[in-house]
Structures are given as C-alpha cells and as structure tokens.
Amino acid sequence: MATTHPVALDDGAWLAHRYDETIDGFHFVHMPRNIRSDAIFLSDEYMPQDADRQILPRAQCDDQAPAPAPLHFILHSGFCCSTLLTRAFDQPGLATGMSEPTVLRDMVGFRRRGGDPARYQAILETSLALLSRPLEQGEAIIVKPSCIVNGHARDILAARPDSCAVTLYAPVRVFLNSIARKGITGRLWARELFIGLQQANRMDLGFDEEQLFGQTDLQIAGLAWLIQIRRFSELAAEFGADRVRTIDSETFIAEPAKALQGVGQLFSLDMNHQTANAIADGPVFQTHSKFGEKFDAERRDAERAAGETAHADEIEKVAIWVETVAAGLNIAMQPNAAPVS
Secondary structure: OEOOOOOOOOOOOEEEEEEEOOOOEEEEEEOOHHHHOOOOOOOHHHOOOOOEEEEEEHHHHHHHOOOOOOEEEEEEOOOOOHHHHHHHHOEOOOEEEEEOOHHHHHHHHHHHOOOOHHHHHHHHHHHHHHHOOOOOOOOEEEEEOOHHHHHHHHHHHHHOOOOOEEEEEOOHHHHHHHHHHOHHHHHHHHHHHHHHHHHHOOOOOOOOHHHHHOOOHHHHHHHHHHHHHHHHHHHHHHHOOOOEEEEEHHHHHHOHHHHHHHHHHHOOOOOOHHHHHHHHOOHHHHEOOOOOOEOOHHHHHHHHHHHHHHHHHHHHHHHHHHHHHHHHHOOOOOOOOOEOO
C-alpha cells in the first residue's frame, strides 16, 4: 500500500473510497483525472494497486472538509448507458464525473446491517460532503451511484436540498435483453439487485416468498426493474420537476446532444448547444464506456439484435408479464416524472 504523501481534503484527487465502521473512518485513494479516466467504476478492481492510500477519522473529515461544490446524481435502472452519460459529463472545467463510488454502497451496507439511523444519517452527510470535492475548482460533481443505492436515493436527495437527479432507465424489453445476453452473470446480478432493493424499503409486489422462489431469473429481473421505475416516480413526486427529471436510454442514444444539454440545464452546468454537440461528436460516444473499444450506435444495435435472436421468446413473455404485474399494481411502465428537456 503506497502512502507517499498525506491526504489533502481540499484536493478532489483524493477520492473518498470506503467507509470503515469499525474505526469510524474513511479510506482515501489518490486518483487524479488521468487515472480515473481509465477506471470503469470507482471500485477496488478498477483501481491501480500502487495508488496512494490513506485513512482519516470521520471527525477530521467533518472538521477539515472544504465548502462543497454542486453535487448532482444520475440514478439509473442498469444497462441504460448511464456510464456513458457520466463519462460524457466528466470534462475539465465543467464537471467531475464519478461512476459508482464504493462509499455509497458502504452506506447501504451499514444501514442494511441495522446501523443506528442517526449515525447512518451523519455518515451519509459526511460521505456526500467528501464526494462534493471536484478535481478542478469551478467544476460540479456528477455522481452515478450503483443501482443498489436507488433504495436510498430519497435519503441522499433529502440530505442535499441543492442536488438534482436525472433518472435514466432502459425500457423493459431493452433491460431484459441486456440481462439475458450476459448469461448467468447478468441473471445473478438481477437477483442480487432485487434482494438489495427490497431490503432497503420493501415494496409489496403481490407475491409471497414461495411465489417469488418459483419465478425465473428474468421474471425477478423484471420485478427489480419495476421497483426502480416506481421509486423514480416517487422521487419525482416528492422532490418535483425542479430537482428530478427522467429520460430513457433510447432517447438518449438517438439524440445525445439534446439529452446532454437538457441534463446540463437540470444540473445548472454551462452546457450550451455547441458544447453538447462537441461532446456528442467526440470520442466518448465512439468508444465502449466500459471496455474502451470502438463502439457506436451501429455496434450497439448489432449486440441487441443478437440478444433478441437468442432470447426473443423469453424476453417477450416476461415483458408482457411485467406489464401485467405493473397494471395490477397501478405502476406506469415509465417514471411518472417530467422529461429532460
């Protein structure tokens, strides 16, 4: 573990990576922009092993953290180009983009293990303050939490009244296609997501445990998707259109410059038509957001078509089933929120 120089809390390159409840402290990793750009997600498996690491007690973080910069969120359903959207906003002088910082998952774990509510709230507020440190002065911070954090999104927005969120989702058939073509990895991910979302704030879906146990992987994936759509609607209803708006992945990909400008306006960024077009026409949209290889809309369509060919019957049957469940629960198949404009 490299420890060549101490943490400077006024330096956003020192990423607040983990919260350790056993010592009531935060683990920091030194990750300037040129290193972060190579990390798909801000988790250990994507971080350089020789990066500088330090630990600070929470009390010191509370005492020495600088005034926070604007902090906004991309809440997402999974498999909806959310990593691409985050990378698009990670522009020097404009915003610092953070894709799935682990410290927010640590907040979920702390609460799930029965952590004291008052302590959870205090730790969450410190975590958000630490995330509110840009890589360059004048930048906003755009955080894309992992899907498992969606169950705690209300806590986050309530703790940061100046924060806004865009809810980005894939239509149900697109979502199920992504799960199916990723094989057992995608199906296990969907089951784990369903469990985590229900543990955060259980939603009555009309099924008992035995009925849930008897459902297929894609059915559980469909229920996880439905939970998130309903939660996105609830966030929009509580916090209003000034703070929460929505967009689907297909609209984003079809008109990326328009989407960037709309999200930028929600986040109060200096994102004019020229800037949005330059980003949409640039390398971020020509490479795979997770693997770095050449990847564009045509390649994306080809991958989706391959999934439809292999799993079309299962996807369509489950999609119709999800629509039926949603109708029975009076849940719309898209978030009931103002669209990004």
